[in-house]
Amino acid sequence: MGFDRVAKRWVPGISRESQLQQVYPEDVFRHLLALERTRSERSGRPFALLLVDLKPDARGSSALLHPLVARKIFAGLEQCLRETDYMGWYRAEAVVGAVLTELPDGPDVVAPNNVAARANHVLSQNLPSRVANRIRLRLHLHGALQAASAYHHTRGQG
Numbered sequence: 001m002g003f004d005r006v007a008k009r010w011v012p013g014i015s016r017e018s019q020l021q022q023v024y025p026e027d028v029f030r031h032l033l034a035l036e037r038t039r040s041e042r043s044g045r046p047f048a049l050l051l052v053d054l055k056p057d058a059r060g061s062s063a064l065l066h067p068l069v070a071r072k073i074f075a076g077l078e079q080c081l082r083e084t085d086y087m088g089w090y091r092a093e094a095v096v097g098a099v100l101t102e103l104p105d106g107p108d109v110v111a112p113n114n115v116a117a118r119a120n121h122v123l124s125q126n127l128p129s130r131v132a133n134r135i136r137l138r139l140h141l142h143g144a145l146q147a148a149s150a151y152h153h154t155r156g157q158g
Contacts, residue, residue, distance in 0.1 A: 026089040
């Protein structure tokens with residue numbers, strides 16, 4: 001039996017461990033993201049979207065994520081997210097997304113910036129250096145936090 005985060009209930013046949021590591025496919029993730037935007041607009045409670053992808057390498061090769069690299073990225077992000085946050089494919093096989101829901105009101109962007117910085121650290125530790133050096137994290141703030149400056153980190157830059 002597993003917990004369905006969308007339906008907010010336990011689902012028979014899915015282990016709790018696999019549900020806690022839920023990675024939504026692009027269409028479901030984007031649908032949930034649209035619902036989060038609507039919820040945020042209606043409630044006035046901000047949220048953040050953290051995007052993780054790879055810069056093209058020196059040869060300009062595609063930045064598609066190898067399945068093993070993607071698995072490590074999702075596992076690393078899971079260490080940084082709260083139970084109410086969720087993750088999935090923002091753009092299939094290329095960009096991983098994580099939604100940080102129900103952030104505190106006000107101009108304080110410490111919480112989402114801390115999550116982004118922690119994700120950067122965890123991913124740098126968990127990925128081979130040739131991959132970690134290409135990681136790019138972008139934090140997009142929505143709602144009341146939107147006016148605040150967002151976290152953007154590309155490894156090797158500040």
